[in-house]
Amino acid sequence: SDELHFKVVMTLWECILSGLLSICGKKVLHIDQNPHYGGEGASISPLEELYKRFQVPGPPKGMGQGKEWTIDLIPKFLLSNGQLVKMLLYTEVTRYLDFKVVEGSYVYQAGKIHKVPVTEADTQASDLMGMFDKRRFRKLLLFVLNFDEHDPRTFLDMDPNRTTMRDVFRHFDLGTDAVEFTGHALALQSGDDYLDQPCLQTLKRIKLYSDSLARYDHSPYLYPLYGLGELPQGFARLSSQNGGKYLQNRKVDDIIIESGRVVGVKSHGEVFRCKQLLCDPSYAPGRVRKVGRVIRVICLLNHPIRNTHDAKSCHIIIPHTQVQRKSDIYVCMVSFGHNVAPEGKYIAVVSTNVETSNPEKEVQTGLALLEPIMQKFISITDLMVPTDDGRRSQIFVSRSYDATTHSETECEDIKDLFRHMTGAEFSFEDFQRDSEADD
Numbered sequence: 001s002d003e004l005h006f007k008v009v010m011t012l013w014e015c016i017l018s019g020l021l022s023i024c025g026k027k028v029l030h031i032d033q034n035p036h037y038g039g040e041g042a043s044i045s046p047l048e049e050l051y052k053r054f055q056v057p058g059p060p061k062g063m064g065q066g067k068e069w070t071i072d073l074i075p076k077f078l079l080s081n082g083q084l085v086k087m088l089l090y091t092e093v094t095r096y097l098d099f100k101v102v103e104g105s106y107v108y109q110a111g112k113i114h115k116v117p118v119t120e121a122d123t124q125a126s127d128l129m130g131m132f133d134k135r136r137f138r139k140l141l142l143f144v145l146n147f148d149e150h151d152p153r154t155f156l157d158m159d160p161n162r163t164t165m166r167d168v169f170r171h172f173d174l175g176t177d178a179v180e181f182t183g184h185a186l187a188l189q190s191g192d193d194y195l196d197q198p199c200l201q202t203l204k205r206i207k208l209y210s211d212s213l214a215r216y217d218h219s220p221y222l223y224p225l226y227g228l229g230e231l232p233q234g235f236a237r238l239s240s241q242n243g244g245k246y247l248q249n250r251k252v253d254d255i256i257i258e259s260g261r262v263v264g265v266k267s268h269g270e271v272f273r274c275k276q277l278l279c280d281p282s283y284a285p286g287r288v289r290k291v292g293r294v295i296r297v298i299c300l301l302n303h304p305i306r307n308t309h310d311a312k313s314c315h316i317i318i319p320h321t322q323v324q325r326k327s328d329i330y331v332c333m334v335s336f337g338h339n340v341a342p343e344g345k346y347i348a349v350v351s352t353n354v355e356t357s358n359p360e361k362e363v364q365t366g367l368a369l370l371e372p373i374m375q376k377f378i379s380i381t382d383l384m385v386p387t388d389d390g391r392r393s394q395i396f397v398s399r400s401y402d403a404t405t406h407s408e409t410e411c412e413d414i415k416d417l418f419r420h421m422t423g424a425e426f427s428f429e430d431f432q433r434d435s436e437a438d439d
Contacts (some may be wrong), residue, residue: 003007005389007122011039011040011280011398011401011415012039012041012076012228012231012232013016013029013040013280013281013398013410013413014030014039014280014412015030015231015232015236015415016087016231016232016235016414017278017414017417017418017421018030018082018235018236018237018239018244018278019091019093019225019236019239019242019244020087020091020414020431021418021421021422022239022241022242022244023091023180023238023242023245023431024422024430025324025436027242027243027244028069028242028243028244028245028249029246029247029272029274030185030236030239030244030245030246030247031247031250031252031265031267032246032247032248032249032250032270032422033111033249033250033251033252034248034249038072038294039280039282040074040118040282040381040400040401041072041073041074041076041228041279041401042072042073042217042229042407043071043072043073043227043228043229043230044073045067045069045070045071045094045227045229046065046067046068046069047059047063047068047069047071048066050069050298050377051070051139054377054378054379055143055428056375056377058375060148063342063345063374064299064341064342064343064345065342068341068342069340069341069342069345069377070226070227070229070339070341071202071227071298071347072196072227072228072229072334072340072347072349073298074228074401075223075228075332075334075349075378075405076228076401076404076405076407076410077102077221077222077223077332077405077406077407078211078221078222078223078314078406078407079208079209079212079220079221079222079406079407079408080101080212080215080216080220080221080222081208081211081212081214081215081220081410082206082208082212082406082408082411083407083408083412083415084407084408084410084411085222085427087411087431088231088234088298089412090428090429090431091431092236092238092249093231093234093235093237093238095103095232095234095331096230096233096234097208097224097225097231097234097298098225098340099222099223099224099225100222100223100224100225100337101216101218101219101221101222101249102218102219102222102223102238102313102314102315102332102334102438103218103219103311103312103313103314103337104214104218104219104308104309104311104313104314104315105185105218105219105220105221105314105315106185106307106308106314106315106316106317107128107181107185107316107317107318108182108316108317108318108319108321108322108365108369109128109177109180109181109319109322110142110322110344112125112307113305113307113308113316113369114128114179114290116181116186117406118139118186118209119212119213120138120142123137123138123141124177125158126217127180127273127406128130128177128178128181129175129177130175132178133151133174133175133178134333135180136172136173136175136178137172137174137182139172140168140169140172140174140182140432141206141210143156143172144203144206144210145207145208145210145362147160147203149200149204156171157318158171158199160198160199160200160203161198161200162197162198162326163198163199164166164195164196164197164198164410165183165194165195165196165197165198165199165203166195166196167199168199168202168203169182169195171334172438173350180319180321180322181196181319183202184317184318184319184320185211185317185319186205186206186209186210186330187202187205187206188205188209188317188404188406188408189202189205190320190327190328190353190402190403191320191326191327191328192320192321192370201411205408208408219315221315221406223313223334223338224338224339225338226259226338226342227334227338228341243351247267248387250267250268251267251268252265252266252270252283253267253268253337254397255265255277255283255284256271257393260392261392261393261394262274262275262276262277262393262394262395263275263276275394276394276396276421277394277395277396278394278396278397278398278417278421279395279396279397279398280387280398280400281397281398281399281400283397284386284395284397287383287386287387287388287390287393287395287398288386288387289387290382290383290384290387291383291384291385291422292353292354292382292383293354293356293380293381293382293383294352294353294380294381294383294401294402294403295349295351295352295354295359295360295362295363295378295379295380295403296349296350296378296379296380296381296403297349297350297351297363297366297367297376297377297378297379298348298349298376298377298378298379299347299348299349299350299358299367299370299373299374299375299376299377300341300345300346300347300373300374300375301333301346301348301362301370301372301373301374302344302345302346302374303346303372304333304335304372305331305333305346305348305369306369306405311333311336311337312334312335312336312338312346313333313334313338314332314333315330315331315332315333315371315405315406316330316332316333316369317329317331318330318331318364318365318366322365323365325352325355325362325433326353327352327353327355327403328352328356329351329352329362329363329366330350330351330403330404330405331348331349331350331366331369331405332348332349332405333346333348333349334346335347345416349366349405350363350366350367350370351363351402351403351404351405352366352403353383354380359380367436373436378420379401381401382400382433383399383400383402384399385399385400385402386399389416389420390420390421391420396403396417396420396421398413398417399413402430414426
């Protein structure tokens, strides 16, 4: 088909979708107003660029060479058995990337951080629960690991589509603390609405965490060497192998619409005609609404985070009830261990949904875990969602990046956009590459 799919801005998710759509035989043209890939989720290098971007004087001496730093503005860890890793494997974008496991996964409780227990040994050693809760928690985990949504014999008389997660926890008689870290640190739920929803999704999320952890020992998370900027580049290469074209550093002056549908895009006086348009919220301000704000604080450190056994990379979740909030606070840290900073230097990012008129105060608990901090860079962005699914206008707008520090929510967004654009359900198997045809 001779459809031109326009990519107007290259956030990571548009890059991934363009790669997937190009495999489906769509003709894709990317127009990006930035000189770099990734839109608002770009990787910034050298270090000088970051100081300039946030209008902070510096960098001072003793920060190592600027070019040894690569700072992801919106870092997202990948669950090793999660959807984004599957997309990378199925499309073989993994050929262009090297991943390394994140060294630790932690949860904050009663003023300090604890390793998230999943294995037998971790559960035994954990001071997150007393002896009886440990036994109950193990029973719950065993239930989750054996759970198969297609086999009612694994349900223990609970209906996954009707029994709430609260009832599942009650069934195992789990204490409040154990419920909290299971829901927030294992199932990665950011609020508590999930407790009164059918348990199926939460059980699947706990299973995903556990399966991801089983692939590597330290944690369920992976992160690319040299940072997330490698991902959009990998998918961009995939797209151009399949005939996709790129125009970077081009502003989009106008989206051309005829009888309610997109027919083209105007850039630098040139008109590029297309049948569908995919873009991030910054290109279609009239087609999105604001549903909240996210604060992210990028912190440069010259030491690992305390109580993480000197991990060179880690993930910490601060459940909202621990800090009297409605949504969790996330901390993720990478360093020279992932080739994104000079030897002995670390990059940590603290993020959460803004709930008050003093956002910086809201992330204080997260920042306190990182002290002393050499330099902080604060950003507060609007959380935008599309006002419709785009099928009528054929203009498909992605959501803004959320506050979480893992990529599972965004993968759901990619699958939704894919379905709206192609009319077909997203299936990983459709993207298995024919290795003969390649290289």
